[in-house]
Amino acid sequence: MTKVIFIIMAVAKAVGFHADYLAPCNSTSHLSKLDYTYCLDGVCQCPPNKAPAIVWRDFYCQDIVQIGRISTIEDHPWVISNASCLSSKMAVAKSCRQSPCYSGILFELLRSADEDGKFLDNCTITEVSSLGRFQSGAWTKNSIMDHLAANKTDLGLAIFNEPTLSQDVKAAVHFESILVGDSRYNISLGIAFPKSFNKKRADELDNRITEMTDTGRAGEIFDKYFLKDGPTLWKREKQLTTFKPRRVVYWV
Structure with a gap:
């Protein structure tokens, strides 16, 4: 089987752990506190086709794998x-x-x-x-x-x-x-x-x-x-x- 589940945490919980997530930003903002985030439409967020996840209290932007x-x-x-x-x-x-x-x-x-x-x-x-x-x-x-x-x-x-x-x-x-x-x-x-x-x-x-x-x-x-x-x-x-x-x- 190739399809697997990837866990996505609630945005509210992500904000609680990492204040930079969903915060205002610009092209020169330094976003190194969050793994894999970037500035899109003036907001610090995950790239398209990725979503926020907490694994052992660490924040990641992870691939979304569909449940078929x-x-x-x-x-x-x-x-x-x-x-x-x-x-x-x-x-x-x-x-x-x-x-x-x-x-x-x-x-x-x-x-x-x-x-x-x-x-x-x-x-x-x-x-x-x-x-x-x-x-x-x-x-x-x-x-x-x-x-x-x-x-x-x-x-x-x-x-x-x-x-x-x-x-x-x-x-x-x-x-x-x-x-x-x-x-x-x-x-x-x-x-x-x-x-x-x-x-x-x-x-x-x-x-x-x-x-x-x-x-x-x-x-x-x-x-x-x-x-x-x-x-x-x-x-x-x-x-x-x-x-x-x-x-x-x-x-x-």
Whole structure:
């Protein structure tokens, strides 16, 4: 697989770490404090086709690599699909960013991460009916694990709990604990990438979501679905993953 994810941090967070970013400038300005930035239209910013990223608290302007394929499974409130929307014209010719047919915590986190990075320009969403089971040397056909193990997707947008992953799952995926961790209850929720994925690039998405947690955006999304509007946004009978996070998303 050649398509990989590059993590783009929120501009607000970048400004917090580096005051020069998005500051006024001119052609003679010295921008050496920021790696790879330059002066465009009187503003210190990243060149075209690059976006701001924080890696271990260092600022970079990094290449944007698009996510081409997302495989997901309905699991309220993490992933919510709208059947009537999917069967209508609204589902046609829409990128993962624009599609009105999918919502939920995972999609909101992904789209929030994409607001500055624009890595969902031309991706497709494939919904499957199960996470998949490994039997007789093969995964359940057309499942999340089938897509990940067979390199049919760039991202498995479904909830995995790392402490409970079987050896068969671990052999097929890179797990990224991007949502919540609680060692007291042996819980580390996250998403999965194919093993063929560049592990460093997968880790960068982890860092990107961590930035959202630090700025409070991830907590706002959790609050929306579990506290504020939860009863009207999702159905308990469609919840596969029963874990309910605390009001504030903590990391351990």
